[in-house]
Amino acid sequence: MRRPLAGLFAACVLATPAFAQPEAPDTTAVGAIRSEARAVAPLAHSALARSFLRAADALPHIATRIVYVDSSRAHAWTEAEAAALPDTTRARLIRRELDEQFYYNTRYGSPLAYTRPLEILAEHGVTSIEGLKLMDFGYGTIGHLRMLASLGADVVGVEVDPLLRALYSGRGDFGTIPPARGGRWSAGQLRLVDGRWPADAAAFAAAGGGFDVVISKNTLKRGYIHPEREVNPRMLVHLGVDDSAYVAALASVVKKGGWVLIYNLSPALSKPDQPYLPWSDGRCPFARDLLERAGFEVVLYDFDDGEAARAQGHALGWDAGPKPMDLANDLFAHATLLRRR
16 A cells, blocks of 8 residues: 655654754863863873873863952952951952863963873873872962862862962862763862962971872972072062972972972073073972982983973964964973982
8 A cells, every 4th residue: 555645754754863963062161171182182192191181071160250369469369258358358359250261271271281291100100190199289270180189099289379279169179079981980089278388387287298199380490499580579489498498398298109290391491681581491490419318219300301292282282373382492391200219
């Protein structure tokens, strides 16, 4: 029996499988980080670095937050803290709306720049950070800390920037971090410590010890700590103690056999006829013999990681956009790797 054409057409339509509509591109800051992770992935040679990049998928979206700062930018308050201030005091403060982009990048760029430090650690035997205790000195932004904690690490971030204390004070910013998808990692922990470590006794105590790994990226630079020319003190990193005391404190919180990695990205070193940029000198600020006397084996000292850093910078798009970086001539990297004897 022949079916009417209309009925046959309807049957064909009902029998045709529905195709999923393509997802709209994620234009949020989290979407950009996930896209960057895919771009950097071909450069990741170790399981540790690849796991870190996959952890970008675990980053949550963040609503815009309100913080208040004073005119000197030396103090910052959460919205709730500012509301408790006298009206005359609050009226003098500057209200800032900080969106998801600032939450994850702050002033320092993509958290995925930590891929190279992790690759170096992996090359020297740190194949996984699950179950390890890790401190980041001068963390600068929370994204990479969350990613590391989502791989099962117990992570402590130390910072002196008052804005970051106010920004990262919401529910879920720290504490237990759920495991990243795509693996069998356990949940990790994230704590944030505000203060000048180790000079501030409260910050030193709050951070604790027994670390398997300590990382410091773009903070412990020779130019920041021992500038070759006189500069505005606001441009420097003030440890609050001399080199010997700092290195001794560092050694005291690292387990025997544990690692310290100082990793610095820098522009071209300032020339004598140019204004001095302290951040352009990314060499280790501490003398090699001082590190050895404190109980460290110096595995790498001012290792030139520039070629790999420039490849990573290209993958992250640093040489594109309205203000492209001249990677070949204006991006350099130094790595100093220590192991506690």
